[in-house]
Amino acid sequence: MVTTVKSRGYRVFQGINAVILTGVVIVTLYPFVNIIARSFSDERHIVAGQVNFFPRGFNVKTYQLVVSDPMFWTNYRNTVVYTVVATAIAMVLTTCYAYVLSKKHLKGRTGLIWVAIFTMIFSGGLIPQYVLVNSLGLTNSIWAIVLPNAISVFNLLVMKAFFEGLPRDLEEAAAIDGLNTYGILWRIVLPLSKAVIATMVLFYAVSFWNSWFTAFLYLNEQDLFPVTIYLRNLIAGATGAESAGAALSEVSAAAANIQAVTIMLTVLPILAVYPFVQRYFVSGVMLGAVKG
Amino acid sequence: MATEPASRSEAMSTRGMSTTLDDPPPGTRPARPDPGRRRRAKPGTWRHALRRDWQLYSLVILPLLFFLIFRYAPMLGNVIAFRRFEPGGSIFGESWVGLRYVEMFLSDPTFWTVFSNTLILGGLTLLFCFPLPIVLALLLNEVRSRRMKRFLQSVSYLPHFLSMVIVAALVMQMLAIDGPINQIVKAFGGEATPFIQKAEWFRTIFVSSEVWQTVGWGTILYLAALTTIDEQLYEAARMDGAGRWRQIWHVTLPGIRPTAVTLLILNLGTFMATGFEKVLLLYNPLTYPTADVITTYLYRMGVESSSMSYAAAIGLFEALVGVVLIVSANFISRRTVGTGLW
Incomplete structure (x- = not known):
């Protein structure tokens, strides 16, 4: 299929596909990212709902x-x-x-x-x-x-x-x-x-x-x-x-x-x-x- | 090794006394170098087979014991659905009570709630978790960089390897009152909701976590099937003026149909047991109205409340529905596509 002429529609499709698959990767990995961030965060920040991608109040005390x-x-x-x-x-x-x-x-x-x-x-x-x-x-x-x-x-x-x-x-x-x-x-x-x-x-x-x-x-x-x-x-x-x-x-x-x-x-x-x-x-x- | 001389001398002693000349059937490894060897037992009889292959048969003893004790004994143990069972007594119950327990669960309103919950959760799971891997596989198939494709596959397979406990823990962290989902809800001006305690959210939570966990892994067989489709078919379709969509419709989808049918049968077969472990981990009395399924109900009845016979009756019903589902799915697939699981 690589041999097909790369029409404009096909390039648009490739763009959309890239967006969808990036979304799949983010959705799959995000829970892990969030858990890592939470595990290093201070509990006050977690309870306040401030932790998503990165740890807040970094510490290893919980570990x-x-x-x-x-x-x-x-x-x-x-x-x-x-x-x-x-x-x-x-x-x-x-x-x-x-x-x-x-x-x-x-x-x-x-x-x-x-x-x-x-x-x-x-x-x-x-x-x-x-x-x-x-x-x-x-x-x-x-x-x-x-x-x-x-x-x-x-x-x-x-x-x-x-x-x-x-x-x-x-x-x-x-x-x-x-x-x-x-x-x-x-x-x-x-x-x-x-x-x-x-x-x-x-x-x-x-x-x-x-x-x-x-x-x-x-x-x-x-x-x-x-x-x-x-x-x-x-x-x-x-x-x-x-x-x-x-x-x-x-x-x-x-x-x-x-x-x-x-x-x-x-x-x-x-x-x-x-x-x-x-x-x-x-x-x-x-x-x-x-x-x- | 120690048994070798014994069997050899046995073979020697029988030589010459037998009346039939038996060549090993095709596929047999010749046990001895002597091709003109004679034996007493007629080929095809059990006696003959046991004499020739007793070492092979000895290897099945332990596995067979496993199947008999841990698989077939519980099947027979289902008779307690029709018998009075006493803790500490016989695992097959004490005395016949007929259909008492069957009538009991048929007139139990909770049973019908959990029955319909099972059908709804199983149906929704099938609706999303069966077609989505096909879509994802088609999308992955269009990725041209090999390294990128491999990376995407690795990422999407990952959730399959996690313990159900970890998946449930992740779901709860995501949905916690201070978790990411509620952060988004609040960012859009909504009110933080304890989703995990809301019966009306359970089905959504269950199905989306199921999608998260299974869709990536589900693409494996489709991706394999896609690579086996003959490139010439695409060539021919293009010659006939087919665009990309028509190529997918007329070449790609028929190419993966056998895989899809097989997986559909497998999914139907496990329909009744859908996500029981996950439900058990995620539900709570507040969400019972939508979350409680047959297996969790019989778990509570049997293991927690010790109504073994009642729970066994429900379990037997569930297993029989499962058998009917898988046998009829297999039958339909043999009729329509020509292949089945057996």
């Missing part, structure tokens, strides 16, 4: 206040632990199942695929799941966080599609050399799948890092909370919704600068790695889309 709360760090550490353990479990289960599903000759393969796909169409629902996790005695333990969502069917199908695309001769050669199925998976298939494994690890890690509802349902001891629940309890005061009763959160429900700092500190790791991992996500989505 010092938030990082001095030991519960914040306990919850942050929980998020890291939950993310690492959950991702590890999810990767093992997903890889094993996806590898088996990728073997087209396997008897019962269609059935195994439908076991997974059916859960996408019909889900058991919140209440039976809640009753189940409670009756298994997982409440208030890490297992309530890492087990109920251990396999994402979308990720499973992405991995299956990738394994199906691997050349078969390598596996056949390995079998002739006397490797069994486990050896082939571990020594031949996985080393060839580094790209898709990296993508899957990121998919899972981000979703576990961001998750809050599972923790909200199954954890009610403050020192088990992930940092998302810490933040949720801070903002819950602002909606007037039922507060889960964290000590700092109740005092500071009104303090906008504390909310802003906590948002900043929670979102920072995501913003820091985002530029480097973004392309893996895009390629993962493509891979999934090809399969459907």
Whole structure:
């Protein structure tokens, strides 16, 4: 389309397009700019509604206040632990199942695929799941966080599609050399799948890092909370919704600068790695889309 | 590795005793170098498959347990919608009560409020969040500088990576009485409004934050589809005298139609569960009249008030409506476009 004659109408269109897309960029980024400005501002200026693009009454006292709360760090550490353990479990289960599903000759393969796909169409629902996790005695333990969502069917199908695309001769050669199925998976298939494994690890890690509802349902001891629940309890005061009763959160429900700092500190790791991992996500989505 | 000798000797011992010569079916990795190997079990039987692929089958045990325990057991657990449930008792309930809980929610006026709220929020979300990514993708596609395009994509994908809690926190900061939106309102001479506590504003807030969060990411598949459209089609359209708009209408849009249909089906399938987590984070008793949806209602009924059977009955209804939606969307798409999800 670059070859078209650049008519006047086209140049006008390009101008309008530039304006619209600039608007999109501003609207997307402005909330972050505002939060940064608020987090460094003096509370008086925030309450007076004077903070938008730049901090007013610049200070880092609020940061010092938030990082001095030991519960914040306990919850942050929980998020890291939950993310690492959950991702590890999810990767093992997903890889094993996806590898088996990728073997087209396997008897019962269609059935195994439908076991997974059916859960996408019909889900058991919140209440039976809640009753189940409670009756298994997982409440208030890490297992309530890492087990109920251990396999994402979308990720499973992405991995299956990738394994199906691997050349078969390598596996056949390995079998002739006397490797069994486990050896082939571990020594031949996985080393060839580094790209898709990296993508899957990121998919899972981000979703576990961001998750809050599972923790909200199954954890009610403050020192088990992930940092998302810490933040949720801070903002819950602002909606007037039922507060889960964290000590700092109740005092500071009104303090906008504390909310802003906590948002900043929670979102920072995501913003820091985002530029480097973004392309893996895009390629993962493509891979999934090809399969459907 | 340790299991290898065992399986080999097993294969040895069966050799010569079997009556059928079985070549591995196409797609099989030959397990042994000996092509003329014989086996006892007939090909195609379970016994044969298990003997040949038991190592593969062993890999599915843990994932299958996951699906059975955490996906299929809760599906069966839905029977508590028709049974009396006691906390601490069986997860499948104690005794049959028939359709008592179904009748109960059908005659519950709150249920019908949350039902229509769900339809309205889902409908509005679909109305905006389905077409806007197409528009944005078309606009991005017209950006000629590659670096600029990549920058724009990176920025617009960003909100997708944020936790729902962070999105909700950002929304509240934006809408706070001292926040930027109210600053604008006041600059135009208006009165600062606590939007988050106004039922009449909830739908606007919900849908615009949904747009903010999802539209950029939603362009990915369309942008990919756009690059696959054959340049010759545009060439031919130009030869026929088509201007830019007609090229978009006759070449670009048909080119991305399969993608659009697939995404529409996916959106319809999740219609009933629209933004439940976000509603839970953003709503409050003041906004219940417009904000409360089926899932938040059954969450309060079940988890907070411990009426498990009642909540399960509502949840089952919701899930069934979801199934009907996704199955019929898939059916329609197969009929009209020729492709579906399955």
